Amino acid sequence: MTAATITTLSTSVPAQPAKGPGMLARAWSDTITIVWRNLLNIRRTPQLLVFSTIQPVIFVLMFRYVFGGAIKVPGVPYVDYLMPGIFAQTIVFGAIGTGVGLAEDLSKGLVERFRSLPMARSAVLVGRSIADLSRNIFVVLLMVAVGYAVGFRIHDGVLRLGLAIIILLFFGFALSWIFAILGLFTKNAEATQAAAFPVLAPLVFASNAFVPLGAMPAWLQAFARNQPVSITVAAVRRLVLGYGTGTHQQAAYRALGMTGSTWVLVAKALAWAIGIVAVFAPLAVSMYRKAS
Secondary structure, three states: OOHHHHHHHHHHOOOOOOOOOHHHHHHHHHHHHHHHHHHHHHHHOOHHHHHHHHHHHHHHHHHHHHHHHHOOOOOOOHHHHHHHHHHHHHHHHHHHHHHHHHHHHHHHOHHHHHHOOOOOOOHHHHHHHHHHHHHHHHHHHHHHHHHHHOOOOOOOOHHHHHHHHHHHHHHHHHHHHHHHHHHHHHOOHHHHHHHHHHHHHHHHHOOOOOOOHHHOOHHHHHHHHHOHHHHHHHHHHHHHHOOOOOHHHHHHHHHOOOOOOHHHHHHHHHHHHHHHHHHHHHHHHHHHHHOO
16 A cells, blocks of 8 residues: 555544543533634624614514503513513524524535534534524623613612523523424524424413413413423513512512512523423434434
């Protein structure tokens, strides 16, 4: 065998991923590389960030000034009731970007190129999710500023607001795995967006995000009260409203679907997010291994 042949073979066969103690470090390095690649894509196409912020701002203005006068909530100014729901809606809609981005990479053949490289299989999915999480941080902070501009106020300190934002971001990270599966299944960006709507519409609009649960039919309240968006919104509301534990406040909380102590609601919200990741992340990685 000639030296030229040996050289050709050595460059055509990729090195194997690291084994043993170095495997986690290698996987993390691969993940950071994918995160940076996706963040650079946002910087090069700022329209993605612009349009992902315009939509929630429109929802704030529409519900605050168009529908807000017709929606009454007991014991709470509607703008204070509204904004935690807007935060959650922004997170849910932003999670779709994970699936759309993966579907676009599949349609362009980038996933095949990634799979041919000596990199961790999970790096592409985790990197995409973390990059979208970084975008959500900016969007949620922007929505807090917009909320303040239209009259939203926190009532129990900045630390609880920070915890509420962490819960929202973790919930968005969890949902991104569901939409990743949709993107891997459809393999087309437009089809992923179309398939995402039947998933997100019941979660966002059949919830306590915009109206009290008492305004819904009885048969719908059971679902709306216990689904993950409602639980997350209720936890965030309890953290930012902080109206105390008096009889009047507790009656208002029951009417708003915010029963239970603040920390019980926080635990339920975190349990939903952890459960979603535990179920859908392995499924997404398995589908990615088989994607073509």
